[in-house]
Amino acid sequence: MESPASGSPTAPEVVAPILAAEIDAALRAQADPVRAEGSKRYLHSALTHYGVTVPGTRAIVRDVRKAHPDLTHTDLIAVARALWRPPVHDSRLAACLWLEAYVDRLTTDDTALLAELIGASGTWALVDPLAVSVAGRLLPRVPEVAETYRAWAAQEEMWLRRAGVLGFLLAVRSTQTYPRWFPVLVEVADPLLTDTRFFVRKAIGWVFREAAKQHPDAVVAWASARLDRVSGLTLREALKRIPEERKAPLIRTQRGARG
Secondary structure, three states, X not given: OEOOOOOOEOOHHHHHHHHHXXXXXXXXXXXXXXXXXXXXXXXXXXXXXXXXXXXXXXXXXXXXXXXXXOOOHHHHHHHHHHHHOOOEHHHHHHHHHHHHHOHHHOOHHHHHHHHHHHHHHOOHHHHHHHHHHHHHHHXXXXXXXXXXXXXXXXXXXXHHHHHHHHOOHHHHHOOOOHHHHHHHHHHHHHHHOOOOOHHHHXXXXXXXXXXHOOOHHHHHHHHHOOOOOOOHHHHHHHOOOOOHHHHHHHHHHHHHHHO
């Protein structure tokens, strides 16, 4: 690895702060105090917020990645950790998007880092990019991580459980990978249908809604067989893309079954 400034070899512990500082400076340059106040209030966040948009943050990360294409795996993980370290929402989101930008370089071992960050996120706004955009993109390339996602979903900790479900979202939305992963999703989701927490119920419904884009019959069949267990929130979310004449009877039946 060469120093971004001098061209001389630089250790990861030096590279990471340099690139993290570069990203932080770019984020500060796009700070919007009004938007920051609104997002902090909306997310009930204790973190500092700069108010940078998600597309704006992604563009900053993309530019830095493009400028430093030869980072080692050790470097890129160190940068992610350096971005996550400050109690700043925008910097932590940049860490998520940094890992997304380098997802083609991640390995099974990196799911430990993902679990660490997910557990420390405290908000869907950081969990979901890690779960969908990073873990979700890792799954088709490294299918062994499915067992890790199963383990996350089995945890009582809410954000890990949500991530364990959302890790399958992209795989069941794709027509190419759906046949392999939809049965796994069903196995993962079924024990969670009695979870009463909003963010778990919403996640389950969201993933099945994405599957319904190309495979509506499978999602209707899944829902029909579970009307006595599935929550109204999960059902409505899962059937959102199903025609009204097909989903309305299921919703009425579910309401009756649940009392």
